[in-house]
Amino acid sequence: MISRVEIHPGRYHDSVRLMQASKALQGVEGVTDALVAMATELNLSLLADMGFDMDTVTGVGPNDLLLAIHAESEEAVAAAHRALEEALTPRVARSGGLDAPDAKTIGTAAKINGADVALLSVPGEHAFVEAMEALQDGMHVMIFSDNVPISQEITLKKYGLEHGLLVMGPDCGTTIVGGLGLGFANAVQPGSVSMVGASGTGIQEMCALLDDAGVGVRHALGTGSHDLSEEVGASSTLQALEALDADPGTELIVIISKPPAAPVAEKVRRVAAECATPVVITFMGETTLEEGAGEVLDALGLPRPLYGSWEAADRDHRPGSVRGLFSGGTLRSEARHVAAPLLGEIGTREEDNGHTFIDYGDDEYTQGRAHPMIDQTVRVERLAAAGQDESVGVVLMDVVLGYGANANPAAELAPIVERVVGAGVAVVVSLCGTRGDPQGRDAQARMLNEAGASVYLSNAVAAIEAARLATTRTSS
């Protein structure tokens, strides 16, 4: 067996492309394991966990590319190299006779199609320059990237406000404009409910619940997870709120945010109260998305439904704590909020004891890797580990569907779910998706259910169910 780690200094590729390259390499005959990744600390530790000898890998940083291969032969290594080059070769340039090189910046690329929205997912430390250029060129900007310094966020949003341009983000996962989803977004039916959300998965869960209740969505403007911080002061949220209030197609506005800073929450409430359009406010920490969706339905004069569920056939599970493996930060918050009264203390870090709800979309677990809604590697590993951890009785995890997300997350999870359930652990899935999502919401639910999981469309219901399983089992 050959085990090798190669360093390609200064060769940059984005994490999704590298994930695809890793998958391509893993498919090469004779290659038993492979990882192509930028040399972040997370990826270095992942390589060590995979059994690679890291002593020779010194002096590398996040701008260096690592190729790590376990292979049966040199031929397989050579084949892996070919597969790598193929996977990393830029796509063929547009034909047009003159073979123009690809534009390399937002400014030059936008000249080609006259873009009015720039969508940035470059590493956070590089987002500011591209975002500022987009604003200077008169574009609205969605910054998917996280790890952008707050001072830069403030500069960008101030500039946007002064120039009538919306800055969505940084750390903005989801926006839907007139049905077109940017980032992680669900396929929604046309409707007259619009959202402003300082939370990507908050918007997605709201879309999913309203969709299940038969309510369509007009716009959902993401503003980034820091927008309601004291420093940013809800700059983009208020800007978007004002625009939606003036939008004739919007009959109801929902504001969603991760737990906001108190004075900022007050300010948003005051402005919302003055809107001509009815506004439902859903601040995490105060209420749940399910309750928010309920208020929307109330305002529209529609009944609150029982949201879809696919429950596992009754089976015994072993006693133990709940391990929450989340990809959506807001889904984690909401789950914690509703489960805490039942479970008591719930840790948010892997090293905590007892019940833990971890957000694997957090920076700590995404450096040099794609978001867990795309790349499930880390969560799959933690799910498998939970099966072997005797202290765990219940696993609670979200699966987020929609554009931008993993094309078939259930297929990757199902075999592991089956193994974990077989080991005596109850698996509860919060499935966030709409009926129109490209992955097929119900098919995904059934696949996970057949593997032994209980699947719920409402994240709050899923969390309560997980907590109930853990408490009833341990108390019986």
Next chain:
Amino acid sequence: MSDLKQLLDTEPVVVTAGTDMLATSIEEQGPAVERADWRPPHEGTEPALNVLFSDDRMRDANEIAIGRMLAVRPQLVDVKVARDVFGGMTDRTFLHAGPPLEWERASGPMRGAIIGAMLYEGLADDPDDAATKAARGDIELSPCHHHGAVGPMAGVTSPSMPVAMVTDAAGNGVAYSTLNEGLGKVLRYGAYGPEAIDRLHWMDEVLGPVLSAVLENRGPIDLQSLIAQALQMGDDGHNRNRAVTSLFLREIAGSLIDGADAPLDQRRAVFDFIDGNDHFMLNLVMASGKLGSDAAAGVPASSLVTVMARNGTDFGIRLSGTGDEWFIAPAPPVDGLYLGSFTEEDASPDIGDSTITETVGLGGLAMAAAPAIVGFVGGTAAGAVRRTLAMYEITMAEHPMYQIPMLEFRGTPVGIDAARVVRTEVLPQINTGVAGKVPGTGMVGAGLVEAPIECFVQGINALAATLQ
């Protein structure tokens, strides 16, 4: 008030930078997306870029600077003598190409040209004598660029040489260049044999005065118009000047025939000299460029590259927003084709002020206009087009006058933005001649070279420092 109305009422047209999946997921929903093939900026430049993009100062300054560069209408008005036009020029002053340089660090062709110019000025008895005197500081070296002038290759300009005077038709500024000697064993390539020195004497005795009289007779020549026409006739303005030189001859032919206060044999010799030198107009194109780049200089906060120049030892650039400061890196070797039995072993590193042409949207940046020379510089016609197209990434404007037929008469990429260079690591493409590294050799080839990134990194860091 709803500034965001358009965003809410129309389907967004999206451009992406970063993970391809986000672009693909939009395309799954229908609309096409334009992707930037984004890469991180040159290592270590983020802090400076963050400063430069923190507000509109650089952007506004660049608009002013490129506007000034493009507003210039260069015209050839006269041919004068160097000592009469350069303030502070003494009998011992020798101007040279590129950033400041001392004899100790001078390359072979630069030393050769200085030796030749000293022989020409009668300051030395023979080459060894000249070298000895130059080494002990008998002469004073100063960059052409410090005097509103440019010179190709070694660019050595000594007091007795005739210089072309190019002014702005709108009345702003003046720039100078020597007159082109032709190819082969010529001073600017470092040759200092009798052939080169005799030619220099003829140039100050006959060529300069005749041209001066011609210009007086017929009036100024609109150089920008000639260059614009020549780009549509296969010139790039740097390595191919056959068309523009022909156009120039047409411009002066009438006055040459009329007399120009000179005997017929001299007029005939002037005609033959220009006719036999496809690069005669290079120096005038360069002076035109210098006029534009000087007009654009000195705009605070601007990242516009106003000068790229090499002296055979160093490659230096200047930015509009950083005043007279040079940003310097070692002159790179040229990737070229070589004449006769010469090889890259015989080549001097990159040399000359002729990169002023690239600075104003000609030369390597206009390569798509000159398919006739792509073979000469080792490429294909498609490659030449690609080369020009790549330059739009790092330039501020498309030239309103200089157009490229093959690109549907799109303006040449003009106004190199140092910030875009470090962001993209796309380097300015330069067409150039290659001088022999041994003094006295002359021209050995021609080829392509890229401006070193280090110059732009230094420039961007210095520019950011002025804004903090």
